Amino acid sequence: MRNIDLSEHLLDLGEDKFRVMKCPLDKSVGFHKHDFVEIAFLARGSCVHSYQETEIVLIPGDVFTIRPFQEHSYKITEKTVIYNSLFYPDFLGSDWNRLNQLSGVFDFLYVEPFYRKEAKEHAILHLDINQMEFLESLFQLMLDEQSVNDCYHDIIQKSNLLSMLCFLGRIWDRSYRLDDKRPTVKRDILACAIKYIEENISNELKINDIAAKAYISPNSFRKKFREMIGVGPVEYINKLRISKARSLLKDSSKSISDVAYSVGICDPNYFSRLFRSQEKISPSQYRKKLNNAKSV
Numbered sequence: 001m002r003n004i005d006l007s008e009h010l011l012d013l014g015e016d017k018f019r020v021m022k023c024p025l026d027k028s029v030g031f032h033k034h035d036f037v038e039i040a041f042l043a044r045g046s047c048v049h050s051y052q053e054t055e056i057v058l059i060p061g062d063v064f065t066i067r068p069f070q071e072h073s074y075k076i077t078e079k080t081v082i083y084n085s086l087f088y089p090d091f092l093g094s095d096w097n098r099l100n101q102l103s104g105v106f107d108f109l110y111v112e113p114f115y116r117k118e119a120k121e122h123a124i125l126h127l128d129i130n131q132m133e134f135l136e137s138l139f140q141l142m143l144d145e146q147s148v149n150d151c152y153h154d155i156i157q158k159s160n161l162l163s164m165l166c167f168l169g170r171i172w173d174r175s176y177r178l179d180d181k182r183p184t185v186k187r188d189i190l191a192c193a194i195k196y197i198e199e200n201i202s203n204e205l206k207i208n209d210i211a212a213k214a215y216i217s218p219n220s221f222r223k224k225f226r227e228m229i230g231v232g233p234v235e236y237i238n239k240l241r242i243s244k245a246r247s248l249l250k251d252s253s254k255s256i257s258d259v260a261y262s263v264g265i266c267d268p269n270y271f272s273r274l275f276r277s278q279e280k281i282s283p284s285q286y287r288k289k290l291n292n293a294k295s296v
Helices: 094-099 103-119 129-146 153-176 184-199 207-213 218-229 233-248 256-262 268-279 283-295
Strands: 018-025 028-034 037-044 047-051 054-058 062-066 072-076 080-087
Touching (some): 062 103, 072 080, 080 129, 080 153, 094 153, 103 153, 129 153, 184 207, 184 218, 207 218, 207 233, 218 233, 233 256, 233 268, 256 268, 256 283, 268 283
Antiparallel strands (some): 018 080, 028 072, 037 062, 037 080, 047 054, 047 072
């Protein structure tokens, strides 16, 4: 894949003090730096992130901080979705100082980014699937609010950013305060498995085949997957399939059966039951809801 070269640019936010972005990437992003704080959240796909002379394979659920003026890059080999929260500390006013008194937030924003060069690794904050869904919904709130321009806008976005940082700080506390182990072996296994799942989500997926790709037994794979992701591989695959189905249902030219086949489910009735179990409405009702929203 081609590379996006930003190496000669120092990126800034112009007149903005806070911005959020949803970046579907299919091209590598070369080394670049910026004068603001960046919180990056990998929602889908996988890539290699380079920062402070270290590299790590990122998997869905990874969240990390990029400090100002630190060069970093993304090597993209498959379709990847990354959410970014970009801000200058003074956007938060006196609340920035209050945040820095919280050990989890301080470690996530300051300690870990500088630790990478010395330790030659990343203490990446990894979210389970429920935490991922919450953070993605929070990013979507911020993206929706970004298009609003009224007297409430800055206060709402400040509140959203504070919620996100406290949410991540609390998870950091729980992840690293009592256990400072770096699960690099488990991460490598998951990176291999998730890449295989993402690439074959439209086909039949068997746990034995996925485990074989990661070079471990099916039982060990199930255990390690649940430890890192928070749900078993079958539940993860089903959530990923329904997530893809939600996007495909926007295309009214596709039948419900076509959508089911496109996400690797050959039985439309099973697809409808699975969709309803996650979304609380049927695929046809979901499509009708989308169409009604468009017509408003």
